[in-house]
Amino acid sequence: xxxxxxxxxxxxxxxxxxxxxxxxxxxxxxxxxxxxxxxxxxxxxxxxxxxxxxxxxxxxxxxxxxxxxxxxxxxxxxxxxxxxxxxxxxxxxxxxxxxxxxxxxxxxxxxxxxxxxxxxxxxxxxxxxxxxxxxxxxxxxxxxxxxxxxxxxxxxxxxxxxxxxxxxxxxxxxxxxxxxxxxxxxxxxxxxxxxxxxxxxxxxxxxxxxxxxxxxxxxxxxxxxxxxxxxxxxxxxxxxxxxxxxxxxxxxxxxxxxxxxxxxxxxxxxxxxxxxxxxxxxxxxxxxxxxxxxxxxxxxxxxxxxxxxxxxxxxxxxxxxxxxxxxxxxxxxxxxxxxxxxxxxxxxxxxxxxxxxxxxxxxxxxxxxxxxxxxxxxxxxxxxxxxxxxxxxxxxxxxxxxxxxxxxxxxxxxxxxxxxxxxxxxxxxxxxxxxxxxxxxxxxxxxxxxxxxxxxxxxxxxxxxxxxxxxxxxxxxxxxxxxxxxxxxxxxxxxxxxxxxxxxxxxxxxxxxxxxxxxxxxxxxxxxxxxxxxxxxxxxxxxxxxxxxxxxxxxxx
Amino acid sequence: xxxxxxxxxxxxxxxxxxxxxxxxxxxxxxxxxxxxxxxxxxxxxxxxxxxxxxxxxxxxxxxxxxxxxxxxxxxxxxxxxxxxxxxxxxxxxxxxxxxxxxxxxxxxxxxxxxxxxxxxxxxxxxxxxxxxxxxxxxxxxxxxxxxxxxxxxxxxxxxxx
Ligand SMILES: Cc1ncc(C[n+]2csc(CCOP(=O)(O)OP(=O)(O)O)c2C)c(N)n1
Ligand SMILES: [Mg+2]
Numbered sequence: 245x246x247x248x249x250x251x252x253x254x255x256x257x258x259x260x261x262x263x264x265x266x267x268x269x270x271x272x273x274x275x276x277x278x279x280x281x282x283x284x285x286x287x288x289x290x291x292x293x294x295x296x297x298x299x300x301x302x303x304x305x306x307x308x309x310x311x312x313x314x315x316x317x318x319x320x321x322x323x324x325x326x327x328x329x330x331x332x333x334x335x336x337x338x339x340x341x342x343x344x345x346x347x348x349x350x351x352x353x354x355x356x357x358x359x360x361x362x363x364x365x366x367x368x369x370x371x372x373x374x375x376x377x378x379x380x381x382x383x384x385x386x387x388x389x390x391x392x393x394x395x396x397x398x399x400x401x402x403x404x405x406x407x408x409x410x411x412x413x414x415x416x417x418x419x420x421x422x423x424x425x426x427x428x429x430x431x432x433x434x435x436x437x438x439x440x441x442x443x444x445x446x447x448x449x450x451x452x453x454x455x456x457x458x459x460x461x462x463x464x465x466x467x468x469x470x471x472x473x474x475x476x477x478x479x480x481x482x483x484x485x486x487x488x489x490x491x492x493x494x495x496x497x498x499x500x501x502x503x504x505x506x507x508x509x510x511x512x513x514x515x516x517x518x519x520x521x522x523x524x525x526x527x528x529x530x531x532x533x534x535x536x537x538x539x540x541x542x543x544x545x546x547x548x549x550x551x552x553x554x555x556x557x558x559x560x561x562x563x564x565x566x567x568x569x570x571x572x573x574x575x576x577x578x579x580x581x582x583x584x585x586x587x588x589x590x591x592x593x594x595x596x597x598x599x600x601x602x603x604x605x606x607x608x609x610x611x612x613x614x615x616x617x618x619x620x621x622x623x624x625x626x627x628x629x630x631x632x633x634x635x636x637x638x639x640x641x642x643x644x645x646x647x648x649x650x651x652x653x654x655x656x657x658x659x660x661x662x663x664x665x666x667x668x669x670x671x672x673x674x675x676x677x678x679x680x681x682x683x684x685x686x687x688x689x690x691x692x693x694x695x696x697x698x699x700x701x702x703x704x705x706x707x708x709x710x711x712x713x714x715x716x717x718x719x720x721x722x723x724x725x726x727x728x729x730x731x732x733x734x735x736x737x738x739x740x741x742x743x744x745x746x747x748x749x750x751x752x753x754x755x756x757x758x759x760x761x762x763x764x765x766x767x768x769x770x771x772x773x774x775x776x777x778x779x780x781x782x783x784x785x786x787x788x789x790x791x792x793x794x795x796x797x798x799x800x801x
Numbered sequence: 802x803x804x805x806x807x808x809x810x811x812x813x814x815x816x817x818x819x820x821x822x823x824x825x826x827x828x829x830x831x832x833x834x835x836x837x838x839x840x841x842x843x844x845x846x847x848x849x850x851x852x853x854x855x856x857x858x859x860x861x862x863x864x865x866x867x868x869x870x871x872x873x874x875x876x877x878x879x880x881x882x883x884x885x886x887x888x889x890x891x892x893x894x895x896x897x898x899x900x901x902x903x904x905x906x907x908x909x910x911x912x913x914x915x916x917x918x919x920x921x922x923x924x925x926x927x928x929x930x931x932x933x934x935x936x937x938x939x940x941x942x943x944x945x946x947x948x949x950x951x952x953x954x955x956x957x958x959x960x961x962x
Contacts, residue, residue: 363815363818366818366819367822367826374814374815391869424811425811547867549866552856552859
């Protein structure tokens with residue numbers, strides 16, 4: 245068998261894993277790997293900053309359901325990746341990140357561009373490896389992919405001592421995995437499954453509370469079946485928007501801090517909550533001991549550590565959500581739940597999402613802007629967001645219809661995620677229209693990635709909700725700090741000139757009468773486009789549950 | 802309440818850091834942590850004493866299980882184990898006090914392992930209570946320094962797999 249060097253072994257291993265897209269940024273410690281990539285047939289996207297590179301791989305993974313792959317050099321390359329890894333870790337996104345490292349003989353000597361990236365990334369990766377022996381390389385890559393995508397997915401980092409990428413070994417991609425300490429369970433426990441089915445059949449006011457785990461597991465069909473057969477209303481977290489079409493009767497959309505009134509109110513009245521791939525995050529539950537205190541809880545999750553972590557549950561089931569639902573469904577009786585359905589209908593009519601708008605005014609309200617985008621695209625585009633008020637309006641004022649249609653940084657709330665993630669999402673879903681909903685503050689955090697859009701002519705449409713503020717923080721200052729706007733007024737460059745400097749069609753929109761025309765223009769264009777839409781400076785996101793309050797103490801809406 | 806966990810781990814680089822890091826990151830209280838080789842050269846055994854209620858213990862166990870190199874976790878039943886701790890104590894002593902200290906050591910089945918003009922070093926093994934009682938008695942003479950290994954434990958009768 246011919247020998248390959250470490251760089252070539254990585255390329256061949258990636259091909260074995262069916263990887264065709266890589267995001268990366270070169271440097272001395274990975275120069276051998278980049279040499280192997282040259283003419284390898286793998287498509288490499290050069291970002292403009294390693295944070296952008298990881299977020300792009302993350303957006304790619306979220307939109308395609310495949311493992312995202314990214315590369316950075318040693319030292320600053322690796323440390324620049326840190327936020328991206330933490331972001332992927334919090335939202336359980338499968339990534340394999342390669343970082344260069346100094347040569348084995350130089351390790352631990354504060355060598356040029358040496359940073360202990362396995363140490364640094366230890367608490368923010370599902371697992372990581374330092375490879376110092378080329379014979380271990382293929383096996384390590386195999387294990388990394390397996391760990392990244394199975395069980396509860398997450399980022400895995402492989403740190404490559406430089407000499408490993410140079411040295412040669414016979415290439416033998418292992419067919420088997422030997423990880424005795426890693427055995428995720430997929431099927432639910434029979435007894436628990438029966439108990440859950442019985443509880444669902446007997447409940448009078450059941451409620452589905454669905455999180456990102458359901459999207460990862462691909463359980464949309466099973467969830468639809470459960471909702472419609474037993475007439476169970478469904479509310480989702482930010483991470484699960486679109487798992488069930490939001491325009492249907494039983495859809496209550498998002499719950500929690502900025503959830504709908506009807507979703508939050510339903511949590512106060514339900515007698516049985518079926519939590520699916522959701523982790524009772526504080527942005528969802530509000531004050532924990534008040535959250536669905538009156539109801540029993542069934543919790544289905546692939547990660548045993550999520551069960552009972554925040555809240556005690558009556559019927560825990562460890563397993564892959566899709567598998568477990570398939571086990572439960574045969575026992576679920578068809579039902580009308582008439583009274584409960586009526587009540588849900590009533591809540592939806594009585595407490596709709598609403599905002600003040602004046603038909604005659606030229607002011608563009610952000611909620612209206614979001615509705616216009618939904619209207620223009622017929623609710624069919626994939627929406628990627630940054631973090632802040634615009635993110636919440638994007639979640640609220642757009643009806644999501646299918647999984648992977650909403651891509652956003654949930655657990656970590658990373659400003660600067662959106663722009664690079666939108667690039668990755670577009671590459672992962674080449675046939676979909678990707679729209680980035682950005683804040684004027686967030687987009688400045690990885691604005692350099694406009695260069696990546698330009699280089700590869702990535703046709704994302706960027707809509708900046710420009711309120712000239714770090715709006716979400718300003719809102720808290722308005723509500724809880726007597727409008728003392730400490731450092732939240734944020735200057736921005738002229739986004740139109742900026743876009744044009746990167747060769748991207750860009751337009752400013754300040755009047756409502758010009759909005760729909762501008763959206764059409766941007767969307768019909770073949771390539772990327774930027775709309776800098778000026779919205780009121782002091783609009784707030786409602787409803788809102790103040791941090792630490794119970795869901796019954798919602799304000800506004 | 803304290804719990805004793807016996808954790809077998811694969812001997813991979815960084816495994817101790819992973820376990821120790823998990824405890825500090827998740828805000829678990831660790832009383833002692835001890836690592837040593839086992840009969841299998843690829844596997845080490847950690848004996849970890851954690852403080853917390855049943856819920857904390859459950860989270861600790863589940864989170865530990867998520868570490869890829871953790872093979873098996875057993876909570877040891879305090880009534881069915883042999884547990885030991887080893888202490889080395891250097892006690893200040895004048896020539897006159899020597900015999901008294903040696904007598905105390907004898908009562909605890911401890912050994913004198915070093916003698917200097919103004920101090921003695923004592924080695925003792927036993928349960929935590931026993932070592933604490935010994936330390937308490939020696940305190941009167943003045944303890945120059947001491948070091949303890951922390952608890953190690955094994956179940957009686959049958960081996961932990
Ligand atoms: C990296 C990072 N730094 C700080 C924050 C805190 N933060 C949350 S929202 C927000 C304001 C975002 O402003 P902008 O992007 O303009 O969105 P808006 O709220 O105005 O819609 C800030 C500063 C964060 N989430 N992420
Ligand atoms: Mg803003």
